[in-house]
Amino acid sequence: MTIELSDIGFTGLRTAVARALPHMATDLADWLWGGMLLDVDGTHLYAVATDRHTLAIGRAEASRPTPVWRAHIEAADALSLGRFLDDTDPRDTVCLTYDEYGDEGAPEVRLRSRHASHSVPLTGNDDFPDWREIAAKALEQPAADEPVCLTLHMLQRWAAVGEQATFSHRGAKRAVVVTADDFLGLHMPCRTRTSPAPALDDWHQAITHSRKDNAMPDTNGPAAHLRELAAAFRTRTDQARTQARREREERERQDIASRAPVCMERLFPQTLGLALSPEAWCGYPGGQEDARPMAVAHLGEGMFVTYERRTISPDDPWASSYDVVVLLRPCSCGKYIESVIDSDYSLALVLADAEIVTACVSDCTPSGAPEEG
Numbered sequence: 001m002t003i004e005l006s007d008i009g010f011t012g013l014r015t016a017v018a019r020a021l022p023h024m025a026t027d028l029a030d031w032l033w034g035g036m037l038l039d040v041d042g043t044h045l046y047a048v049a050t051d052r053h054t055l056a057i058g059r060a061e062a063s064r065p066t067p068v069w070r071a072h073i074e075a076a077d078a079l080s081l082g083r084f085l086d087d088t089d090p091r092d093t094v095c096l097t098y099d100e101y102g103d104e105g106a107p108e109v110r111l112r113s114r115h116a117s118h119s120v121p122l123t124g125n126d127d128f129p130d131w132r133e134i135a136a137k138a139l140e141q142p143a144a145d146e147p148v149c150l151t152l153h154m155l156q157r158w159a160a161v162g163e164q165a166t167f168s169h170r171g172a173k174r175a176v177v178v179t180a181d182d183f184l185g186l187h188m189p190c191r192t193r194t195s196p197a198p199a200l201d202d203w204h205q206a207i208t209h210s211r212k213d214n215a216m217p218d219t220n221g222p223a224a225h226l227r228e229l230a231a232a233f234r235t236r237t238d239q240a241r242t243q244a245r246r247e248r249e250e251r252e253r254q255d256i257a258s259r260a261p262v263c264m265e266r267l268f269p270q271t272l273g274l275a276l277s278p279e280a281w282c283g284y285p286g287g288q289e290d291a292r293p294m295a296v297a298h299l300g301e302g303m304f305v306t307y308e309r310r311t312i313s314p315d316d317p318w319a320s321s322y323d324v325v326v327l328l329r330p331c332s333c334g335k336y337i338e339s340v341i342d343s344d345y346s347l348a349l350v351l352a353d354a355e356i357v358t359a360c361v362s363d364c365t366p367s368g369a370p371e372e373g
Helices: 013-023 075-086 131-140 152-161 197-208 223-267 344-356
Strands: 008-011 036-040 044-050 054-062 069-073 093-099 108-112 117-121 166-168 176-180 183-187 282-284 294-300 303-311 321-330 336-341
Touching: 013 036, 013 044, 013 054, 013 075, 013 152, 013 183, 036 075, 044 131, 054 131, 054 152, 069 075, 075 108, 075 117, 075 223, 131 183, 152 176, 152 183, 223 282, 223 294, 223 303, 223 321, 321 344, 336 344
Parallel strands: none
Antiparallel strands: 008 054, 008 093, 036 044, 036 069, 044 054, 054 183, 093 108, 108 117, 166 176, 176 183, 282 294, 294 303, 303 321, 321 336
């Protein structure tokens, strides 16, 4: 693999990668084309991901002409790349540099934003499909009017594109083409054994035939039927909201639990980064009153460490965020003493202080104030 890349800026890289990530296969045992492909054609960088059911291609623009190259990264590294780019402004330029002998002695691409840098190992995998050929064949097909069957849970992936996208249907057994600014996607339809025509005929009859007289027992007005419609609508709405809340909470659990070990390796490379495995973290979703998602790890001896991501200005969508790590150690009064830590040395100081102070010093939590009564 030959890559000539030195401090070349790309605009829109955060959006391109975020759009492709939901379509990435993460289990190589089930699918050879896992991870993400970074493909540069001289003027643009394409972030490509697929699990054979859907294909997503996000595009970022180069700040100047660059040699053609392509590189593959594993799924875990692609997720790490996405988290790094999440902390950048979508409008910022991110510079890329190729390093044949990275920190681990293997090829990697180093990214640099205005405030931070990040390295992504390259796998050297050349088995990723020719996405240009796949997309070209899909675009060659003419538009079709026949019905198409799609897997509903996969439609959620396209939400990462943004508020609007165009879906172009090319036939019942051909991929649906999804387009937006600097984005191209393909969605393979379901292989149905039965035609949707009978079901459509049934609905056609239902909405065109007149109601029977006994369908509305109250001859004075539609109040009784209206109550039934309202009750059914409320039930469906409550169920949808409950399901959406559960899915959001699960995403928050997984995201904060995956961010925590990355933060430990960065801020506490000699202590918590070595002592805690990724499996030691348990994620908790955000709740009411602006509560944020939190990850918690048990240290033993009654001590815990918590991790959360805070935003400087919650009302500003472009505001930067920062990590907050808190050590909780038991107080002699039965509550906990909270200590914010940000380095191996600050952790060492807190632990040394814990060995000296054995009596309650009235700064324990949860309330921080003496109990009444």
